[in-house]
Amino acid sequence: xxxxxxxxxxxxxxxxxxxxxxxxxxxxxxxxDPARLTARLAHAVIDRNYNPGTExxxxxxxxxxxxIAWSWMxxxxxxxxxxxxxAEAHVIHIDLTLSPRTRIKLINSLLDQWxxxxxxxxxxxxxSTTIRRDWQAFMRLHERRGFDVRGSHAFKRIERKxxxxx
Numbered sequence: 001x002x003x004x005x006x007x008x009x010x011x012x013x014x015x016x017x018x019x020x021x022x023x024x025x026x027x028x029x030x031x032x033d034p035a036r037l038t039a040r041l042a043h044a045v046i047d048r049n050y051n052p053g054t055e056x057x058x059x060x061x062x063x064x065x066x067x068i069a070w071s072w073m074x075x076x077x078x079x080x081x082x083x084x085x086x087a088e089a090h091v092i093h094i095d096l097t098l099s100p101r102t103r104i105k106l107i108n109s110l111l112d113q114w115x116x117x118x119x120x121x122x123x124x125x126x127x128s129t130t131i132r133r134d135w136q137a138f139m140r141l142h143e144r145r146g147f148d149v150r151g152s153h154a155f156k157r158i159e160r161k162x163x164x165x166x
Contacts, residue, residue, distance in 0.1 A: 001109040003058040005048070006070060010059050011041045013067040014093075021096045025132050044072060056117050060106060069094040069106050073114055075123055086125040087118050104141065111145050118158040126156040 006014065015034050023032050041057070048055040054076070060069040072090040079086070092110060094103050111128075118126045128147070130138055135152045142154035149155075 001060055001106050003060050003071070003110060003113055006041075006045060006057040006059045006072075008042060008045055010067065010070075011038055011045070014041060014059065014070045017067055017070065017095060018091070018093050022093055022132075029131075041072070044074070053121050056114070058110070058113070067095075068098060068102075069110075071110055071114075073117070075121065077127075078125075084124045086127050087114070087121075087123045089114065089126075089128040092128075107138070107141050108145070111142070115145070115156065115158065119160065122160050124158055124160075126158055128154045128156075 015038050018037065019032070019034060026032060044055045044057055048057055055072065055074050057072045058070065059067055062068050069092070071092040073087055074090060075085065075087045077086050077088045078084060092107070094106050096103075098106075114126055114128075117123075126147075128142060130152050132138070132152075139147075139149045139152065139154055142156075143149050145156070147154035147156040
């Protein structure tokens with residue numbers, strides 16, 4: 001699966017995918033605001049372009065060029081009771097009409113990229129969460145990748161890669 005950096009021209013499709021596949025997950029709890037999501041994504045893409053290492057916003061398209069998934073993770077968050085910086089996944093939305101096998105491949109390739117991003121930037125903790133009602137399979141994928149899963153939250157301590165010449 002190929003993930004590429006999201007561009008401003010991708011944002012409307014990203015929002016539409018979210019509305020089509022995930023809005024029902026939050027309709028009875030939160031009030032989705034597509035204009036707010038559009039604006040937040042635009043700001044994040046600009047931040048990523050002008051301040052690399054602050055955000056990772058990626059998309060994946062099928063062979064016909066249709067958007068099939070997108071993700072967004074930021075850094076600089078943490079918890080009030082510890083000093084480690086965390087990278088936290090904001091969103092991973094995958095077209096739910098894709099086969100389970102394809103969705104699993106997309107998630108696994110994305111987790112690889114998130115882990116590598118944290119290693120490169122020396123971010124010690126990677127956090128992934130979900131608001132979905134059916135979250136168990138998603139979290140099992142994290143467990144298999146070495147995350148410590150606690151309910152609908154997954155945490156991974158990122159070991160800094162040592163330089164072979166040291």
